[in-house]
Amino acid sequence: MTNNALPGTGAAKYGPGDRLIAMQAAHDAFRRDLERMARAASPANLRDPKRRQSILNGWAVFENQLLIHHKHEDRFLWPRLRQRLAGSSAAQSTLDAMDAEHALIDPLLxxxxxxxxxxxxxxxxxxxxxxxxxxxxxxxxxREAMPMIGEALSDAEWKAVVSDIRKATKLSSAAQFMPWLSEGVDAEGEKTILSIMPPPARVVYRRIWKPKYTNVERW
Incomplete structure (x- = not known):
């Protein structure tokens, strides 16, 4: 891929079966939780034991998922893109920015x-x-990195990324991740998100993971 051919002029788009589903759904979930946190986390609420626990429950999931999200990108995704797009100064600049932006988030957590x-x-x-x-x-x-994932990585390379992430992910993390992704979305959105899972795992999600997740009050 040459510099001129690099994607990034528009936001990434996805549909059922697309490799960007989980990333975009995670981004949407981060935005959702940021809005909830801004509304909920006042000193008055944090002094109330019940509200405090609810806020801390929501924060614990948000922090955990954000740390995992960035760790997986840093370990498994950005290095492959760096290698694949070694000849593109624009791509390397974008990936440098991703690293720098990640470094700004940890102190805020x-x-x-x-x-x-x-x-x-x-x-x-x-x-x-x-x-x-x-x-x-x-x-x-x-705007800039996700389109590169869609266009620069081959199917085999993307499958290797997914395989590495699955090997590094504990079952307990997946049990939290999927209902967190789908929280608050409509039926069609949930169906799209669940399309990244094999059918047996969708049964586990509906019967065990989602009920357990929704049983805890957050924010």
Whole structure:
């Protein structure tokens, strides 16, 4: 792929069976939770034991999924794109930006944890900064990096990425990941998300994972 042929002029799009389903659904879920957190995480709510626990339940899932999401990109996805697009300075620049943007997020996660541990002091400002930086990163990734995944990697290369991610993922993480992805989406959206799973796993999702997930109050 040459510099001129690089995708990235528009947001990534996907449909059933597409390799970008899980990534885009995760981005949507991060945005959803950022909005919920901004509404919920006030000092007054964090002083109320029941509301505090609900907020911490939501935060624990959000933080866990964001750390896993970035770890998988850093370990399994960006290195393959770097190798595949070694001759493209534009691609390398985009991937450098992905690394730099990831590095900005971890300190904000620590800042939120610190705020929650101290009664919500400064939570509003930290959450606002996280929303700005993470939101900007997600948009940048959708505009420039995700189209490269769709166009630069062969089916065999993409299958290798998926295989590596599955080997590195605990079953307990998948049991949280899938209902978290589909939370709040309509029936058609849930059907699209579940298309990334084999049929037997969809049964487990509906009978076990989703009920267990929805039984816990968050935010």
């Amino acid at each position: 620590e800042a939120v944890n610190h705020s929650f541990a101290h009664g919500g002091e400064g939570a509003g400002a930290v959450i606002e900064e996280m929303t700005d930086k993470l939101g900007g990163h997600l948009e940048h990734e959708e």
